[in-house]
Amino acid sequence: MHADESWWRHAVIYQIYPRSFADGNGDGMGDLLGVLERLDSLKELGVDAIWFSPFFKSPQKDAGYDVSDYKDIDPLFGPLADFDAVLAKAHSLGIRVIIDLVPNHSSDQHPLFQAALKAGKGSAERDMYHFREGKDGNTPPNNWPSVFGGNAWTQIDDGQWYLHIFDSSQPDFNWNNPKVIEFFHDVLRFWFDRGVDGFRVDVAHSLIKEEGLPDIEEISTSMTGSDSEPTEEKPHPFWGQDGVHEIIRGFRKVSDEYEDRAMGAEAWILPLKKMAKWVRPDEYHQTFNFAYLGTQWRCADLRRVVDESIYEFGQVGAPSTWVLSNHDVIRHVTRLAYDEIPKQGDGIGPNYPQPDEARGQRVGRAATAFMLALPGSSYLYQGEELGLPEHTTLEAKYRQDPTFFRTNGDRVGRDGCRVPIPWEADAPAYGFNKTGKSWLPQPENYRRYARSEQAGVAGSTLELYRRLLKVRKEFKLGLGSLKWVEELCDDSTLVFDNSGVRVVANFGSPIALPAGELLVTTQHDLTIEGVLEHDQVAWIRL
Ligand code: NOJ
Numbered sequence: 001m002h003a004d005e006s007w008w009r010h011a012v013i014y015q016i017y018p019r020s021f022a023d024g025n026g027d028g029m030g031d032l033l034g035v036l037e038r039l040d041s042l043k044e045l046g047v048d049a050i051w052f053s054p055f056f057k058s059p060q061k062d063a064g065y066d067v068s069d070y071k072d073i074d075p076l077f078g079p080l081a082d083f084d085a086v087l088a089k090a091h092s093l094g095i096r097v098i099i100d101l102v103p104n105h106s107s108d109q110h111p112l113f114q115a116a117l118k119a120g121k122g123s124a125e126r127d128m129y130h131f132r133e134g135k136d137g138n139t140p141p142n143n144w145p146s147v148f149g150g151n152a153w154t155q156i157d158d159g160q161w162y163l164h165i166f167d168s169s170q171p172d173f174n175w176n177n178p179k180v181i182e183f184f185h186d187v188l189r190f191w192f193d194r195g196v197d198g199f200r201v202d203v204a205h206s207l208i209k210e211e212g213l214p215d216i217e218e219i220s221t222s223m224t225g226s227d228s229e230p231t232e233e234k235p236h237p238f239w240g241q242d243g244v245h246e247i248i249r250g251f252r253k254v255s256d257e258y259e260d261r262a263m264g265a266e267a268w269i270l271p272l273k274k275m276a277k278w279v280r281p282d283e284y285h286q287t288f289n290f291a292y293l294g295t296q297w298r299c300a301d302l303r304r305v306v307d308e309s310i311y312e313f314g315q316v317g318a319p320s321t322w323v324l325s326n327h328d329v330i331r332h333v334t335r336l337a338y339d340e341i342p343k344q345g346d347g348i349g350p351n352y353p354q355p356d357e358a359r360g361q362r363v364g365r366a367a368t369a370f371m372l373a374l375p376g377s378s379y380l381y382q383g384e385e386l387g388l389p390e391h392t393t394l395e396a397k398y399r400q401d402p403t404f405f406r407t408n409g410d411r412v413g414r415d416g417c418r419v420p421i422p423w424e425a426d427a428p429a430y431g432f433n434k435t436g437k438s439w440l441p442q443p444e445n446y447r448r449y450a451r452s453e454q455a456g457v458a459g460s461t462l463e464l465y466r467r468l469l470k471v472r473k474e475f476k477l478g479l480g481s482l483k484w485v486e487e488l489c490d491d492s493t494l495v496f497d498n499s500g501v502r503v504v505a506n507f508g509s510p511i512a513l514p515a516g517e518l519l520v521t522t523q524h525d526l527t528i529e530g531v532l533e534h535d536q537v538a539w540i541r542l
Contacts, residue, residue, distance in 0.1 A: 002479045007096060008198065008262035008285050008377060009319045010478025011048035012469060015381045017327045018055045018077050019063060019439060020420040028437030030420065032073070032082035038423070039089050041451070045385055046469035049096035051200050053327055055083070059109050061169035062402055063418070065202060066107035070187045087195050096197035098264070103184050104203040105170040113171050121160060128180055129171045130163035130209065143215045144238070149406035165206055165238060167402040175207040175247055188254045198262040201251070201284070205267035208243035210235070240270045248283040262286065264321070272312045279318035286377060289321045293329065297336050297363045297535070299492055299507040303484070306374065310482060322371045325381035331417045333364030334390035346403070348392040349412035361387055362535045365461060365522045366505065369537035372468045373503040375480045383421040386449045387461035391416040391440070398440055415440055422450035459524030467520045471539060475499045488514060502540040506532045516540035
């Protein structure tokens with residue numbers, strides 16, 4: 001058992017994507033009122049914390065990751081008072097609340113960017129962002145690509161260019177400017193003072209750009225892709241620059257002014273060894289483990305990534321985190337139905353080979369049961385407790401992700417994992433609201449996955465998640481440690497012990513279950529003497 005039992009070391013954190021969780025006012029867009037009405041269901045599920053994707057004032061060019069006021073809620077989601085009500089209710093249910101901090105860029109409508117545009121070349125206002133002259137006439141200052149496709153620079157009327165690693169509506173802040181640091185420390189304190197328990201820090205690895213903004217040698221266009229992973233020998237000019245550590249330490253000092261708060265970094269494509277440096281004792285509390293998310297359901301690969309994660313984070317005394325789904329990737333029950341993981345972040349469209357739904361459900365449930373037994377903290381994405389698949393046939397006319405538009409539809413984007421989730425099979429919009437409106441259309445198969453069809457139904461994915469979370473808590477698996485049971489592991493079986501629970505994962509032909517009381521299993525008809533089928537997981541009391 002870990003001596004430090006701080007909540008963030010072992011919490012199961014449930015991600016709410018506010019647009020699509022529940023819609024209280026019936027306008028087709030999820031909101032905080034909807035969250036308030038549905039919070040009890042998260043208590044029943046057994047999560048320890050919620051992380052909210054952004055609900056701040058925003059023109060919604062990137063679904064809220066383009067913030068125009070960091071200290072207010074967008075009217076789409078409700079007034080600030082609704083957030084206070086959600087926070088109070090969550091706390092009364094014993095659920096902590098983490099919110100998103102988007103420090104790499106603001107919206108182009110943010111007053112600071114508007115002031116920079118007005119103030120002109122060389123001004124202090126422009127120094128809050130990255131404005132540069134182009135190379136000879138009409139060429140951008142360097143060759144950096146936008147993660148969403150196209151160029152990372154946009155030219156304005158006076159001839160200067162501004163940098164945006166994402167959409168042109170998301171200008172990057174200049175974190176070498178102390179005023180930017182001050183600005184964000186103030187934002188942190190504003191929300192900490194209101195009572196939030198922590199922050200998830202968006203694109204935490206791109207805040208510092210290499211001095212001189214040199215060209216990139218190998219171009220990668222994906223936030224989540226691994227085609228040009230930075231390494232010690234080959235640093236990247238904007239992913240994972242070392243200067244970021246000073247900024248993290250500043251954040252940590254602010255969060256340490258308060259009791260029991262935590263901050264976690266969202267940082268893709270950096271190797272685990274490098275990520276571990278981000279969670280040294282005076283830096284972030286946690287960081288997302290995207291190496292884990294990017295690993296296929298394959299015995300040897302999983303063992304390798306688990307070992308490496310526990311080792312690397314252990315070196316700095318930090319817990320590992322685990323995650324399979326979020327609002328940027330293909331939902332894992334769909335993704336894991338493919339032999340090769342489709343390119344992360346790009347979604348699946350009607351013209352892509354369609355997934356084998358049954359296989360995805362089986363492997364997806366097994367992957368979750370494996371993950372939730374690991375020591376450390378785990379993230380869940382709304383709807384995965386229902387086994388909700390990706391919407392893979394969304395028509396082009398409904399697409400909203402800037403990736404779709406910036407690549408002329410070549411990359412369909414992330415809308416397929418962001419569709420409003422189903423609550424009641426026979427209600428309008430499957431219970432997302434009472435009017436039947438939905439900002440993205442829900443596919444017909446969501447009816448089958450509705451919570452109403454699963455609650456209390458033995459063997460359903462919802463009941464599986466509830467049971468996993470219950471047993472995980474009872475045995476304090478999050479605070480435990482992992483020990484492989486070598487004599488039971490082979491190239492198609494993984495078996496490990498953690499805190500009095502033996503976890504058996506079968507990737508190959510059926511195996512006899514080791515002796516012991518069956519605590520929970522993905523295989524509904526399994527009995528103690530039974531045979532564990534392929535792509536199934538069982539937890540047994542030691
Ligand atoms: C990562 C967020 O998760 C993603 O949704 C967003 O588009 C980018 N950062 C830009 O903020």
